[in-house]
Amino acid sequence: MNRSVALLALCQALLTTGNVLLVSVLALIGNQLADQPALATLPVAIQFLGTMLAAYPASLLMKRIGRRAGFWIGNGLGIVGALVAFWALGRESLLLFCFGSALIGACIGISQLYRFAAVDVSDEAHKHRAISLVMAGGLVAALVGPALAIWSRDWLPDLLYGGNYLALVLIYLLAITALGWVRVPPSSDEEVHGQARPIAEVVRQPVFIVAVLGAVVAYAVMVLIMNATPLSMQACGFSFGITAGVIQWHVLGMFAPSFITGRLISRFGVTTIMLVGSVLMIGCILVNLQGIGRWHFTSALILLGVGWNFLFIGSTSLLTEAYRPAEKARAQGINEMLVSMSVMVASFCSGLLQNLWGWDWVNLAMAPPLLLVVVAIVWLSRIKSAEQPA
Missing domain, CATH: 1.20.1250.20 (MFS general substrate transporter like domains)
Incomplete structure (x- = not known):
């Protein structure tokens, strides 16, 4: 339990670090790509919409294929979304950037379930502590997220903010790697076929x-x-x-x-x-x-x-x-x-x-x-x- 909870806390830290990075740049990128100032926050809206729409189906999917596979799919969507957004920056396409933001939002909606996975790897007596410790991963984001946003922005001098999305790809790759060591019990027969x-x-x-x-x-x-x-x-x-x-x-x-x-x-x-x-x-x-x-x-x-x-x-x-x-x-x-x-x-x-x-x-x-x-x-x-x- 201790190792899996620690790894889930790491995944939560990576997710929240990426979220803090996105908060730092999304509206600025929207303002850069939009023809009208009123559309500057459209990528923000699309990302939140993706998060909302993914949340319920993700929970049902994990019931069938398991937590770890579900989280792998979520982070995979995040990688694809970050690469699409990166490509959109080079093409200066707001529409394509919004599509990438929607995929990243879906990744966030799926990955928000890390804290419930902590319950699955804990016994009844320790479930409160497990949830709490996974959420503590967000403390890393408070310290690392803003600095990473500033540092990675200048990775590609010819493409402003492009480095931010390459950093996001690395974050989701690290989460996928960490999840490989997490041992979440498969859904029980009672969960799948129970009353x-x-x-x-x-x-x-x-x-x-x-x-x-x-x-x-x-x-x-x-x-x-x-x-x-x-x-x-x-x-x-x-x-x-x-x-x-x-x-x-x-x-x-x-x-x-x-x-x-x-x-x-x-x-x-x-x-x-x-x-x-x-x-x-x-x-x-x-x-x-x-x-x-x-x-x-x-x-x-x-x-x-x-x-x-x-x-x-x-x-x-x-x-x-x-x-x-x-x-x-x-x-x-x-x-x-x-x-x-x-x-x-x-x-x-x-x-x-x-x-x-x-x-x-x-x-x-x-x-x-x-x-x-x-x-x-x-x-x-x-x-x-x-x-x-x-």
Whole structure:
């Protein structure tokens, strides 16, 4: 288990490093290739769309062919997508570049299931820690991703950003190599042929509702506030260097706690950690409303990152309680599809809401969904308490 979890954490680190690299260059490339400024973020939209559309089918595919083969296919799509995008840069074709971005998005949608693979290679007592440790791989991305984006951009002086996509090919090749050493048990007969309830019955369970709600709100609120922060800091006159430092502290807050989140869940319970995560994210909003100094932005984004970590990892752990083996693929697929959809919507709404409403109202708008999560967690806790024998 230890080796496979470590290798899955490495794969997660490689995936997130590639994602950070893409965040650094996608909009800039779109602006370079597009004839109209309004189309500059089209590659971003297409990539998120690819991620969303791949999430559910990927889970069903892995049920049939296994986790490792599914991840190999995902990273293979990423390599093809990066090469297509590289070719599109040379041809200065926005349409071809968007096709490559869609394939990369599909790779991301498939590879997001690394954390669920960690459950498959762990016993019941260690599944929370396994999920947490795999997510800790994102800490590498916080340190390596921005530097790799800057360094690889100049690999090919005659093709700006071409080096970034060659670096992406290397990242996905490394993931494929690492996966060769991962030992994920094949799908059991119970998973493939076992009795499964109608999906409507699965998604109506309180534990499923709260798990998906927590994951969706955690990611949507985090992405929206994170993306709006640089715009607000720029309006306040902060330099790019200071803004980048704030974002880096945020990413560290997102992933550094992962080394202990699993232990905290095992000790205090999953709903308690989810509740703490929700409160920390609400704390981010309260700090942002207190002022627009460098300290406000930094401390708020750290709270946002740690809160996301607790709420999202907690939600992932809670989801594993919501399905039988034969229902696993569909339940996980629905969860990933809804999370990807929330990220896509939040990414596009962040700049729009910041320009229309302003910083304070952007933060206030995030309070209701977080309060809804708090209410849902308390509701689930009471249901669980009532079900326990006296």
